[in-house]
Amino acid sequence: METGIHNTSEIGRLKKVLLHRPGGELENLMPEYLERLLFDDIPYLKEAQREHDAFADCLRNQGVEVVYLTDLVTQSIVDGDVKRDLLRQFLDESGVKDPRMRENLESYLGNLPDKEMVATMMAGVRKSQLRQGSARLGDYLSAAEDDYPFAVDPLPNLYFTRDPFATIGTGVSLHKMHTTTRNRETLFGKFIFEHHPEYKNTPRWYDRGETSSLEGGDILILSPQVLAVGISQRTREDSIDTLAETVLSHSQTFRKVLAFNIPKTRSFMHLDTVFTMVDRDKFTVHPNILASMTVFVMEIGEDGKMKIQQEDGRLEDILKEHLGLDRVTLIPCGQGSEIDAAREQWSDGSNTLAIGPGEVVVYSRNYVTNRSLEEAGIKIHVIPSAELSRGRGGPRCMSMPLWREDPQ
Structure with a gap:
């Protein structure tokens, strides 16, 4: 059994992952208040739970230890004082x-x-x-x-465990979310990383008390040396400054942060809806970003000060340069078809979860994109997705790796 935090790659063999099985929060969704709660539709809870259980079983069958958010928070309530403190802060923030x-x-x-x-x-x-x-x-x-x-209010977005905090190297960034609706989610992370016997001493790269927003869907660990962060609708540039300064100054391995400037719209909500890593040199992509992109390369200079260099170019060339690759294969959602890509991007066709190099979990409904992955030599594990996809998040959104093996 792996203990603590270790995550230096998007594709290292996944050994331990945090999930949240959808609960009564989905049955507290109402049409009148969907926008307030960041939902477009109301999933049917019983079927969503069946699909989520299939997701968890898929991971277990590949040797992944699955732990649940409710259990970690409960295990963090080590005495009556902690319980009262959690309740007080929860009601304050509600x-x-x-x-x-x-x-x-x-x-x-x-x-x-x-x-x-x-x-x-x-x-x-x-x-x-x-x-x-x-x-x-x-x-x-x-x-x-x-x-x-x-x-x-309910917290229906909780089954997307990727966002409230992110494991980076041997530490964690605990986030200030973009919306009040989701910010209470990070309170559970705070209590895990303050009181849980296994996680209370985890180094903190970012804290929920910061003044600008940062969300986990915008953080991709491209290699043990390179961290990518999206400047997005939900992650602000000030947050990335703070995160980069802390990670580059104090982590054992990371040497640069690539800040990708992506469109500030719902369809490009987070960087992981734009592209995800599926193998050392293969990435799924939103077809609309195949043209030029702007990335800001952030590094600590020999004088100890942050240096930022702007680069404009194709995603393929940016990834080749900073990951030291001879070639990069980009696999467009929907095989590049305008209609198929739009439909499957709506159900997060680009949002795959790698459980090892060249091996990913995907939604069944994104069959056009899934075919592209297989044609590119990627092994896919298909999970049912009719109800889970209504929350506008894919397998990567629904998972927070706690321990991955280092990429070989």
Whole structure:
């Protein structure tokens, strides 16, 4: 069993991974509030769980140890003080202003067993749950006067464990998310990396208390020496300055950060929706980025100061230069067809999870892109995806590697 954090590559053999099995948070999605919660559709929970279990089993069958977010958070509640602190910070960040509502929530959540409390925090709390059994008339009146049905919003994006924090080398960046909706997700990471017996001493490259946003989907570990970060809709340049300074100054292996300037739109939400690494010299790509790109090469000079060099060119040439490769194969989503690419990019055809060099997990519905991968010599493990894909994230989005072997 691997312990601690070790992740120096996108393609090193995956040994341990963090997932979140979708829970009651998906059943607290409502059409009226989808935009607020960053969803386009409502997955059917029972089927989403079946698909997610197939994903986990696929990984286990390849020798990967699967751990779950709810379990790690529960194991981090090492005593009553930690439980009270988690509950207090969670309610602070949930924006609960009404004193009576907060009192009711503290009682309701605090009296639950630890694992059930964590799962309920993630699922969100309906006002109707708090009213059950209440002997106070005010609890019914306050709910009737405000038609918003939740005392605490659900966290439906949690099954995308890639974003709230990222493992880089032997350390972790704990993120400030772009939206308030998702920022509470990183609180669970904070408690894992402060209190969990196995992870509490992990070096911290970035912290959720920073002032600008950084999300894990924008972080790709191209090699033990090269880190790529997307300047995107959800990751700001100030955050990348901070991350690069810390990682390049204190990590054991990383020597440069490539900051890719990508379009600031929902369809290019994160760098890993633009391209992912599937082998030493092969990458899946969004067809719309095959033309020129701008990348900023960040390195620490001999004087100890950050140096930044702008480069403009094709993605293929940028990757060849900075990874020391003779050739690079780019595999376009949808085999380059305008229609197939648009459809399969919508269901994250470029967002693959490598479990070893040239071996990836893919969604079944992206069959055109999957055919391209096989034709390029990539071994694919296909998982069902009808409901999971409704959240707009692929296998890479749904996984946070905790331990990978170094690439050979």
